[in-house]
Each structure stands twice: as C-alpha cells, then as structure tokens.
Amino acid sequence: MTLLGLGRSQARSSAARLASQRPLSLAANFKHASAPAMSRYSSSSSTNSGGIGNGPMYEGQSAMPHLPVPALEQTLKKYLRSTVPHQSKESLAKTEQAVQSALSGADAKLVQTLQQRLEDRATKEGRESWLSEWWNDAAYMAYRDPVVPYVSYFYSHKDDKTRRTGPKRAAGLLKAFLAFRRLLETEQLAPEKGKAGPLCMRSYKWMFNANRIPEMPSDTAVKYDWKANNHLVVLRNGHFYEFDLVHNGQELSEAEIESQLQAILSDSASSKPVAQPVGALSSNNRDKWTESRKALAALPGNQQALERIDSSVIVVCLDETAPHSIESTAWGLWCGDGKNRFYDKQQIIAFANGKSGFMGEHSMMDGTPTLRLNDFALQALEAGKIDLGSTKRTDLPAPKQISFNTDKNVEAKIAESIGDFESLMGRHDLAVLDFQGYGKGAIKKFKCSPDAWVQMVIQLAYFKMYGKPCPTYESAQTRKFKWGRTETIRSASVESKAFCEAMESHSASDAERYEKFQAAVKQHLGYATAAADGQGVDRHLFGLKKLLKEGEKVPAIYEDAAYAASSTWKLSTSQISSEVFSCWGFGEVTPEGFGCAYAIKENSLTFTLTSLKLGAADLKHYINEAAVELRDLHLRLQQNDAPKSKA
Template identity: 30%
Template sequence: MERYLIAMQPLVTTSQLERTRAIVKAFSAPGAHGTRLQLYLNEQRELKDNWAYEYWINDMYMNNPLPLPVNSNPGMVFPPRKFTTVHDVARYAARLLDGVLDHKEILDKKALPIERATSREKGQPLCMTQYYRLLTSCRMPGKVQDSLYSRLEDNQDVKNNNEHIIVACRNQFYCVAVKATDRGRLTEDEICSQFLHILNDAPCLASPPPVGLLTGDNRRKWGDNRESLYQDERNRRNLDLIAKSLLLICLDEPLPANFNARALRTSSSSSASGNLDETNRGGYVGYIAGHRDETNMAHQMLHGGGSSLNSANRWFDKTVQFVISNDGVNGLCYEHSPAEGIAVIQLIEQLLKKCDELPPGSHAPATLHSHLPPPERLEWQLDARMHRSIQEAAQNIDGLVEDLDLYVHRFTGYGKNYIKSCNVSPDVYLQLALQLTYFRLYGHLVTTYESASTRRYHLGRVDCIRSATQEALNWVTAMCQGEGGGLKSPPDSEVSDDELLNMGKKVTFSLYTEQKKLELWDAAVKRQTEIMIDNIMGQGIDIHLLGLREAARETAPTAAHPLPDIFLDETYRIANNFLLSTSQLPTTSDTFMGYGPVVPDGYGASYNPHPDMIVFCLSAFHSSETTSTWKFAHSLEESLTAMQKLTQLKNSK
C-alpha cells in the first residue's frame, strides 16, 4: 500500500492523494478488509500453481471485449525479401514452415532448453510454459468471456500425431496437412508444392464471403456469431480445423505505397459483401517493398489494411499468423494471450536465421507433387444474418484501421552501445526518455505501463513497471525549465493552459544548473532501476492489487456487494488508465514489433535498441484531440539528443 501511494504521488493532485492515503490506511489496518483479503490470497497460493495467473489473464485478455486487431494483437515486421516470381513466395513460405516443424518436434519432446536469469540472482530457472503454448493455442470468443483453447489440454487431441496449418489467400482459407501418421512429415519441396497450388487456385475463384472479418470484431459479437456458425456441421468442422491448426500463413496482396487508412470508409461497403472487384484485389501487385515505408509495413501486420485489402485474409484468434506479401514485405500478427513477445521473438529469429543461412536450393520452379492430395478449401454455410454480421464487422474494422495513427521512427543518433557506456541500462534510459518526451509535449507525467517479466515464477507472465516516478518528474521538470511553449496543465490543475503557457514564455532561462540536472538524473535512474528489479523479482504492486480486488469480488456476500473503497477511488481509476503503454522488444535481426494504444487518448510505444540506433513503433488514435505520433516522435528525437548532451557532460568528468 505504501508503494502504491508513492507510485501515484506524481500523477494525482494533493487532495486526491490525501483522500487515497486515508482510504489506504483504513483498508490495510489490522483486521480490516485488506488484511482479510490478504489471508484469502495466502490460501489461494497454497491451492494453485500460481494464485495470480487466472486473475491476470482474465483481466488482461479474456474479459476485454475490444476487437483484437490494433487493441490487443501486436504486429511484427521482418526484413523485406526479394520475390521475382510466385515460386519465390511459395519457397519462402515453405522454408519458414519447415523451420516451424523443426521447432515443433523439439516442443513435442519437451526438449526446449530451460532459460535462466542473467541478472539479479543469476541462474534462476525461468518458466517455459508460454513457449509451449505458441503453436498449440487459439483464443475462443465468448458471449460473456473469452477462453483459451489449448491442444496440450485437449484429451482428444493430445495423442494425435497429425499436424496441419491454415493458409489464407484472397480471403479463402485452405487446410494443408503437413504431418500425418500414414506418410510422415512433408518435405520443404512438398510444402512448397502445396503453397503453389493455393497461389494458383485462389485467383481463379469467385470472391468468397469474407468470414475472417468476424474475428476482428467486438469479442462479444464475435462470440455470438461463432456460436451461430457452430450450429452447422460444415462450419463446425472449419472452426475446429482452424482452432487446432499449428498456425496461419496469410498470403497477402501488398498495401498501396500511398496507403491512407483514413480513406477506407469509401471502399468498405463493396468488400463487406464479398463482391470486391479484381482491379481492387490485384491492383497493387506492381508495388515493390522499396516503395513502402516501415509504417506502411507495420499497418499491414497489425490489421491487414482494412476490409478492402487484407483484413479478411486473417483469423485474428490464432496465436501465430505469418504474413507474406508478394512484393516481399512479410512479418507476423500474433494473438497475445498465450505468450509474451520474448517467446515469439525467439522463434522468429530462429526461423529467419534458417531462411538466411540455408542455401536457396533449386531455383527451378517447384513442381506440383501429384502424390499429395491438394489442400482442402474451407467453404462456409452462411445465412442472411451472418452476411449482415460480416458487413457490420467490415465497417467496424475499417473504422478501427482508419482511426489508427501509426509511426515507425528510427533514431540514428546513437544506440545501446552509447547508453551502456553511460553505465545505465538501455531499458531504464529509454523509459526515462519516454517520460521526458511526454512532459515536453504536455507539461505533466501520466500513468505509464512497462511490462516486466515474472518468469522466475511458475506460469509467471508480466507485472507493471510504473515509470512515471517522482524522481522522473523532478528530472524532466529540470530538463524542460525555460522551454515553456510545449507545457500544458495537468488534469485537475487550478492553472489553465493559457496561464501556464504565459508562465513558460516568461521563464526563458533554466533555474537548474547542469550539475543539478545530473544529480536529478542519477536519482531518476536509481529509482527506475529499483522498480524494474522489484517487478522481475515478484515484488510489483499491480498483480497484488489485482489479486486483492478479485479476492474482494470472490468473497463478497452477494454479487452486488460493492468493492472496497480503494478500488472505487478516483486514484485507482487514474492508476489503471495507461496513457503510455510501453515495452522493450529487443531483437538481434532487423525486425521490430508494434501495437496499438490501450486507451482512447493514449500512446503505444515499443522500442528496440540496436548497437547504433533505436527503432520506435509509436501508435495513437486520430480520434483523440490530444495525441499525435508525429509530434511524439519529434519530441522524442529532441529528448534523446538532450539526454546525450547531459550524459556526455557526466562522462567527461
């Protein structure tokens, strides 16, 4: 409770903090409600492998009704490939899949090496459960709550040695058997042949109803629609095949180089009915990856581009979806609930290394292997109600895509090599850079989320590093003293924006010496480091608070019994309104991952520090009057430059 108060001090008004302090005191007094709930959690700890896991996954994912694209599923951009013919597309897809099958065999033998902590009690084993969920899971929508299907827990499927994937091409879905008890695993050439069949077959077919769009709709609506689809035997088989597949491979059309997400509404109506004309469907084949920037590529991985492009060529519930566009742009969209980014990145880097290291093989066109049955195309039985639902889903996903403000920014001034020379963790450094950036734009700090791995514990996933500390506020205030123009008043402030702007214009010199800024910097670094260590060692506050809240619900005399005041308090609402949602997603390859904001007026900010540069993927919503990724990137550039000047001064002493 003390840590909670300390965390909220720089984010709320004095009166709010004093009210919360009184609530906390009453809640945590001996024999009070909080201590009784703590005893309940202690009992749950003895009964469960991880008392927090179910609370956490339900709160983070299963109870969230928002559509998966943009709001939940991250996207990952791989280095573009050079495709000359359709055979190159098929060969690359086959090589990726062959690598996945190698990896799956290791998983089936439970032979994945156990990772160990590399800092803070080095050598502790880390939980590997989420690595085993990647290729065995599918998120299932529900009318009340989502659930996570796992083949590992499916008694009917656990002994099944057969493996299949789903391939999406021009909104058609194909089932490809890649391993069978009667003939074993397909070779890379045989897999390539199956992809060629699909690439030749799909363009010759009439446009199908874009059923995939349903998976990108509100989770409760999709849960209702899925239940209706499941009543038909053919649909039921299709849905089961998709849920039990290893993964999806989405063979896409490229986004246009001048892709404008905000212009989608003009074209969504035709695609929703499944009558997209061939000009729109194939009109972008001439674009090459060199004409598309990284922001464009990230859009394709996050959502597909809308209903008139590739959003129906997805099944957003599936954990792993490889996206391969015929212009060489490729990457991944993944459903987040089974695993964190670290498990995904490890698999991807392994696969990309295989694609780059293995000899390209025969450049002669792969032949269609006549001894193999062709891939099974999935056909759907849809009534008028379902067609209307697809049209509504198209409008909804197009609105979501149109609203997404996305910007990929490569900062080339320096990278993690320089940061490490300052004896600072790159993650700590960049978290403080994000705090400085936000303060430069708005004049105050906001609730910030950074994921911290808790894999030292069985079934551990993440807790929240709260980077907006009082020490960070003291430092950014000193750094921005005298800048003036960018300041805005914090929420509930008695000082208006205009008054603050005038104040900023009057103060044109810094009241802080460089030495004082360095002292405040050191304090901010120390505090951020302490919070990071607390979280990875299992001493964060957010999972614990969540547990106490859910314990209150479970032990309430009636369902209508109110929660304790601490969870109804305005400070608690602010504490969980993450206007900055951030994550370090480091890779050794030239790949990067991004995601959308988690609140309407917020930012998403992932960062990937390389030795001599840093890749940021920034997101916001156009519908917000207060956010702009371009302005954020510009402020971020200024912040990183100012931080280098400050730290160089320290290094020179």
Template identity: 30%
Template structure:
C-alpha cells in the first residue's frame, strides 16, 4: 500500500561491448519539472523582494523618471551627469572609454536614479511620520474629523499603488517606549480595585521608589534598544515568554481553531482532507508570491505589520535544554501525515504542479486503507512534543540525531505543515450541543496527547466524520495570523472547491501518482521509556482541562451597537460581572490587544478590570438599591474607560510589555527590584482574547448565516483561573470558548458559562431596547 516509490533516473550495466545506459525518461522528466518549479519560485521571490524593496516606488516609476529626465535635459542642453564623469576622469579612466553621448546617457541614468531613490526615501519618511499619528483612534465611532480626513488623504498620497503583503514594512514606525512615570501611574490605577488600602499604599511606595531610582537607569537601556532594534519588545517576548518555557506547550501555549458550526460539507474524511490541504497549499502559494493583501484599519488606510506571516509554513519549534529555537526552511514540497500511530511523508507536487484536491484525497485514501501496524515506539512518539521540553530535548539529541530517526524527524520538522487523520468523530450535535462541542474543543486542544505534532507551526486535523480544525504553536505568531489562513480555507471549502454528489472531491484520481512514503523509525527501549514519561505528563494535563463552548445567539453586535456601546467593551464588562458572580471577587484580567500598527509588533495587555468596571459590577449586585439609570451611567463610564485603555495598548502606551522589558534589563544588569518582581509574578486569573473575523468579504453571513465558524480557544493561564476566547459573528451570534482546570475547587467552566450568559442578558436589559421599540 503506502510505500516509498523510488524512481530511478538511470541504470547501467557493463557488457563486453561497453557500458549500456538505461535512462528512465519519466524520472528525468520529473527532475526537470521539479527544478523548473524551484527556479520559478526563486524568480518570484526575487521579483517580490525588488517590488517590496522600492515601495512606495516601482520599477515602472524608475523608467518614467529616467525617460523624463533624459528628455528634459536633452532639449535644455544640460549635462545630466553634472560634471560627474569629468571629475571621475581625473582619478579613474572611466570617461576615456565612453563617447560624449554615452557619458550623457549614463550620467542621466545615474542622476535620475538617484533622484528616484531620494523621492522614495522622502515618501517613506513622510509616510512613517504620518503613520505615527494616532489621533484618528480617538474619534467617536461613525464620525471623522476634518483633521483626520486630511491625514487620510496624505496617507493615501504617500502610500503608493497596489501594495503587496510586505510593502509597508519599512514605512511602519517603531514601537515607542512609554515614559516610566506614565507606566507607573497606569499600573497603580490598574491594581487599585484589586488591593485594600494597606496593600495599595505599600505598592504605591514601591512604584514611586522605582520611578525615582532604578527605573530611569533601566529606561535608558530600553531607549537605546528601541533606537537600534526594529522592535524593543518582540524578540525578548518570543524568547522569554515562549521559547524559554520548559513546561509542556500543549494546552499551556498552543491554541485551536474550529470548523463551521452548522455545515457538514462531506462525511468522507479523505475528501475533506483533500480540499482542506489543497486550500492550505493555495494559501501558501499566494503567500510565497506576496499576493495576500496587507491588513488595513480605517477604510484601508492604516496598514498593520505583516512580519508574522514569514514563518507560517515550513516551520517547527526545536527543543533545547535551556531554550527552544524556531527552525524555518524556505522550501518544502511535502507534508507529514499521522494516522493510527503511523507517520507518512506525502509530496504535494507532481508533474511540476500542485496536486489537485481529488489527487490529495487519493493519497489520504491510501493512508486510511493501510492495515500495517505501527513500528515499536512509533505510535506514541509525538507525545515527546506534548510533555516537558527538557526530556524531549535530551531525547532528540540522543536518539534522533542520526540514521533513520534523523531522516524521519527531518521529514516531519521540515514539512510544510502537519496533518492528523483522527480516528474519532467530532462535530456539533444539535441534540447534545454542550457535550459535543466540549469534546470537540478538547480534541483540538490536546487530542490523545500523542496524535498531534505540537512543535509544528500548525496541525491540520481531519476527524473520521469529516469535521476539521487546527492546532497552532504560539511562538512564531499570534492567533489573528492563523485565523487569516483558516478563514481562507473555510471560504474555499465548500463554496469554491466543493464536492461531488457522492461526497468525493471534484475531479478524478491520478493513475500514475506515486503513493505516500511511510516514515521509518528505530525507537529503542530507553527512548520508549522517555516517550511513556512524556505521555503520562501530557495526559495528566489534558485530563485536567475543562472546556466549555457557548454559541450565544440571544443577541450579537447588532443590538449592542444600537446601545451605542463597543461590542468588545460590552463583552469584557460582562465577563467581569460574570466572574464576580462566579467567585465573589475581582481579579487581575488579561485581554490581548495587538501592537501591529508598529513594525514587528505583536501583542499588548489591556487590564480590563478597572475602577469603573468594578463600580458598575457592584451596582449590579445591590439589588434595587441602585436605579437602572445609575447602572446605565456606570456601564457607559466603564465602556468608555475600556476603550481608552484599548487605544493606549494599540498605540504603544500599554503597561505590561514595558514592565516586562524593564524587568529583563534589570536581570541583565544584575539589579533586583522588589517592585518588578511583584508586578511580573502576579497571576492572570482571567485571561481573555477576541478572535476577529478579518476577511468579512469571504463570508456573506446575511444570505448564508449557516456559514459561521465556531472560532477557537486556548487553555487556562492560571491553575485557579479561566481562559476565555470569543468571536463575534455577524449581527446575532457570539461564540465563547471557556477553559479551566478541574483540579481547582474555585473554577467550573460550565458554571462560568452560565454566568456569562446571564451577565450579557442583564446588561442588555438596562438599555430597555424592547420598550423603546414598542414606543416607536
């Protein structure tokens, strides 16, 4: 069945008459097509590099400038070289080999090219200055001031035409370092509702001491780094928050994305894999050709950083004893597939082209039909990526550094991505919505702990009944980047690619397509012992996770906007109310915001438990002692405060990344700060994140409301806390993904879910929309 088909390019035999060469024309043809494909990709990358390197200019712009300059100087009888060659002739024998006319042409080309480069430099500098202004974020929703309109016009003027994905990278401003004084003020404001008077006075004293003494010294080093590096946070954030973590990345770091909620395009596992894998490879081709458009805000005027796309494919996290590293290769022509304890290498190209969906389905069918048993130690091998990092790093160095194991591990780690053909059924069941969705989420988050390669940039998972999903590693990029890929995949399947009436992919199988290659492993008993230990750690972690998914369809952003309130602020305040009802107290709350308005920006924290939010929550807990009007006023104050904090985080004026970098500098300098220690080790007992729907034009939810995704989620950050992810879909649906640990007596994901639904409903009732509608 699925065995390696080794094509031999030529054979030779020695005879009395000489050497007889027997060439295999098909093998040589495949070699030629493969080389042609590689050279095409190199050319496309070179061309895109040139186009991006000169943006907002263009090669055609250079031609226009050169021709215009030469034409004007010809009629004006001006030396276009400005005496350059005459001066060079005194030192170098350049002009002696050129006629006067040639000197005129070369001089004109050099001067006009210099002029063109200068114009590009000026345009980039002006654009960077324009993009450093964020006054447009403070305008009331739906209104645009005259100054913002003028600014938008200038941005459009200096932005160039037809930008590609990376066109704006050199024009984005650097992330600014906030003043220590401002960070201390905002930090103290954020912890005030969480501390009694005595604790707050103590923390206030520590903050003032830090601001006066150690803070300015640490700040000087951060300023120096911000001038030198592209981003003063991102490299340290990637290394210390992700790559230096020595615990399991499964559940603790990796996150997941779900399939459509109500649509089941086909129940054929191989067919769904065929369309899904083909769509992912189409996205990679668009990415290689830089055909993906940059992400913009504010009417396609404000570009976001695209740097995180660079390592989406052909990337794997490699374990180390002290720190992991990210291994990325420019080219990968295969994927790695796992099914029932066996690993396969599947090439995605044949005849110099990408395999069609039906051909990929054909390969998956061969894998599913394979009845061979896993090799010793192979079935649970991937558990190494699910357990602690140090045992995996030692095992990798000792058992996977040579021979078959190294070749097979290279095939997995250098694959475009990892695919799991899961042998379980997972889907949304209308007759049992709670259990079915909770089981689906847990399967995507951790599976069986040995059937996902958690180190890969992402795992594409296709279940036995045709449902699919993703599990993504976190260090290389944040969720919106993976979400952009997933939106494209869902939009291609089933609308654009589709299926036949019998559930197969459209098209026909290939009669001569070589089958998948079974990877070979030699796993010793000592290595199997390490695998068993990692699996035990991972299973204990997975069993402790309590997931709960809520498709909240009572109302959505449509009604919330009628309340003239930000949907995100509304949901965040509802989470605070739900948490207080759940635990009877407030807690330090993390909401992820992005800093991609700046070059190589990633995330910042919005501390959404504020004085204003707490005041509103307390008013809701006092029965009838507080009037509806007063509660409504407090709610609007809390929403406005939240929006201001979100704007500050997006514009580089957040708290936590600055404090994180100050702490690292203090460690490099060997300085101890009691203030920074306490700040950095405060637990986030409520960690939240919104998954944005970025490519709205791909899904017409008004005409096809069934084409809604379930969104995605992540594991709890604190042992006694909650992880909450939510996605706003259309006008009438919000999906919540809640996670916690069963071992904590303080948490219960289902209980918290009930509190969220009640909080959302209670808050909407304050606006009395039904009464207003009846009066009209």
C-alpha cells in the first residue's frame, strides 16, 4: 500500500483561500455536453514534459528535479544489509555471494550495463521520470487482483453531530468537496510543500470526474471535462441514480442536495435491493471485470449508462446499515456488501445514521491528495468556512435512475462477482486499536520522531506475536521529484531486531533497551530520509531488472531466495494522520501478512489491522502491549534521570 500522512497544513491554507473566493454561481462556468470531453491515461502514456497548467497550484512544478538513479554500489550494500534480520547464516552467505557477483564478479559487467541503461533512460530519452510509467503499470494498472481488498483504501470520518442522517451528512460533504474541486480545477489550490519546496501536483487532476477503466493487459484511466460534467451518481441498494449539482448555472445548496438524496431514498424503486447489482462487477478480478464490462456495454443503452457513471463528479453510496462501533464502521467502509459500490471511482459512503467515510481509488493517486481533500472538507465544515448556500428551489429536476439492460451472460457474471467477493471478504478479518494512552505530544516530549516510535511499536508487536521480525514496508513520499509517488522504507533492520530482542529479554537492563531503541530509531530515520530522496533500494532494483533484454542472463541477486523473501511484505504499513478521522485502512499485500494503517494524533494512536484471518485481533493486542511497554521504559528512565532520547 503506498500512502503517506501529510497535507494538514495545506488543507488549512486551502480553507483560507476558499474563504476569500465568491460562491460559484455564474452560468458561464458550466455547460452541458452530450459527448463528454475526456483525456485518457494508459501505462504507455509518456512522462515527457508538459501537461500541467499555469495556475498557482502548479507553482514550482517545471523547476522540480527528476527522480535520481542511485549509485549501484550504495543500493547493493544497503539491500544486503536489509536482508540480514530475516536470514540464517547459510542463506545470508548465498545472498552475500550474489551481491558480490553483481559488484565485482560474474554478473558485474551486465549489472553495470543495466545501470548505464537506467541512467540513459533517466537523462537522455526526454522523459521526466525513469520510473513513473513502469511503476503505474506494475503496481496499479496491470495488477489483476480485485481492487478491494488489495488496492483501494478507506477513511472513516469522525461523526458530525449536526448531520445525523445519510443524506444530510453526504450533502454537507459534497458542498465541501465541490469547493475543493473548484479550487483544484481552476488551479487556485495551494500547492503542497515539503521541506525542500513544492511537491508534484500532477496526480490531483484525477480526483474528480475521473474513472479507472478495466482493460487487458493493463487498465486505463479517463478524465472528463469538469465544466461539462456536474452530475452526481448515487447508489442505493445497488440502484444507480444521477442528478445535476448545478441548476440554471447555480450550484445546489446543501439543503437542495439533501432534498435530492432524500428523493432517492423515497423512491419506491430503490427501497429494495436491485435484482442485478451491476456495481458488483467492479469488485472482481480485473480481467473478469474487463470481460464483464465489455459484455455489459454491448447491450442497448448500457454504454451510455456507464459513461454517466465514469464522467460523474464522484459517486455517493447511501448505505442502509447503521454501524456503531469503530470496527463495524471500518468494515462497512472497506468493503460494504460489494453491491452498493462502484469501485473504479472515488466514493463518499454515508450510512443511515450519518456516519460517513471515503473510499479511495488508488491507481492514479496516492493517499496525500485524498487525505487533503477529506481533511479540508471535515475541518472547513466544522469551522463554518463552507458556503452551504441558502436556496430551496422547487423546480429542480428529479433524480433520474440509471438503468442497465442485462442478459443471461451478464447476470451470470454478476452472480459470479458477488460469490467471489463474499468468499474473499469472508476469509478476512479486521481489527482497530484506538489507543488512548498517549500520542504525538507525549512522544515528542521523549525527544523522539513519532513515526519512528510507532514503527518500533509495530516491530515489537510482531516480534511478540511470532518471535522473529518480518520484511516490513513503509511508504516514503517522493513527490519532491517530477511524477514522484513513493519509495519503500524497509523498517525491519538489524537494529530493530536487536531492540525487540532486548525488550523481550528478562536479563536486559532498561539502559540496554534504551540504547538499542536509540540505534533502531536512528537507523529508521536514516533509511526514511534516503528513501524520500530517491535513494532507496526497491525501486532501483526494480528498474535495473526491467532493462534486461531477451537472452541476457538474470543476475544471481534476482534469483537468490532472499530477493523475493525480503520484499514479501508481511507487514505493509503506512501513516495517514488526521484529527478528524476515526481510523483508516487497507488490505494486506501478501496472504502471509497484515495491512497496518496507522494514524499519529496529538493524544492518541490508531491502528487498523487486516489479514486473511491470521489474527488481526491478536496483533492488535500486541501493539497495545508494545505501545505501553515502550512508554513505560521511557518513564522509568526519566525517573532514574537517564539520558534522554536525541532521535
């Protein structure tokens, strides 16, 4: 899973910019089009220069550096060391031999040739990123497993006590989303910035009026003209509806949107589950969905119906359920019933009791843009900075049902999709730890990086559960570079293993545990900084392997068992932190492992754990235990006037 928790300051700056703008009301801003204009992305799309606007949102984009190609020796030595915690002496000797072969042995000439090819690709072929086209294809567009649970992610919003029904909650969120959309599409949105300057904003265009299209061997994405497409698609009991969010040139008010959503709920046709829930097709394996969509589109009227969904601003799912606990809400957001969804779109999900969340379609955007969108919406609504409108017009066209024709072939595919989804999700578990013992504020008082602290908590918890470390993925954002997305932080290290062993040893002193914790944190921060600078291991090794030509022998490093084993992420971790989220989550990336989404809040920590019933609740228990033990270690040291952490 490739997400990273940044963007809260940008959400606030966007809210400030919004407050100074006039409400959107001019008819000239909108038009209708019978054939919606669109642009398309495929895995073969070029990353040559261009394709960005001139508005403030793209400030600094043209001067942004290109993703570097790391030095070969640096990568190989760093890779070797990252495998050590997971190897026996015998297997490590084989890996050392394979790395040495790449550095100065039998594979050295070929590996150096691959490095030169990669450097040429980065500097001599006119593209702005040597990685982007490959990575978007391998990690997303060509990935064939169902997007839920394996690719998409969800945010669970904190409750809004003033909006206690699904339509009311969704209407408020939509007004805030539309305000953000206006800033984005007019390029007035403030660019995200890191310590080194602006971050790449190219992915933002795929937030609204966009859709992932299943195709073989790789999916594509389409983006429609936002001015020509102001309709919203709503799902209720698997029925699709649409209505325009602009009437006579003026955006609907919150009350008017709520009224339209309520009209859908009041429609007797939507009161019972649809006989053939077409949305379920989007839950299946991408190849199966490709065939299903073709079969569906071939029937009269269905291609036009699909285009109405594809081109809509976003999809709103009005669910019949009313979850109460943090875990039941998370489960509903993560997957729902698989029928009242369209997984190729960004989706707002609103439950009958007003609880809500967001499901992110991950192919064209990582988590930071949608974090910013949701954080902006929730904070701006709470602060009263969204113009909700005051109109209550009585001449609004009624929502229209989007109907699909089906035949026995399509109906069989729908039944298969439902069965596959229910079987797959029935094998999963989910657990949420809402840890109230402390948060970022307390960790900083211990003079430690909050993210490094939490990563060590996760390492210790897994060690408690299994008695050994495992390959661990944490995402580092590389958007300081053109077309940048992510790089891997290999969080399990020689130092983190030593820390876990000391914490579990009855004979280790607190001073020894503290010393090893310090070393583990230092190692983690060093690796994280390097990864964010494009100096990680995984993308570089991926790029070198991609440039092998037919007939060239695969270097031993790729055939060594450690190469696959050390990147089988039994812990796939990522941080998204917002004070206005209850939790967030995603699925595991290997049948042998866990998804671990976490948030670091001022006074609490939240962990959402998913797996193929490996024991998410057990890992939750151990994370709680590890978090308490690490805090107590520091408190004991403070009481004994031990040296304080400098990490």
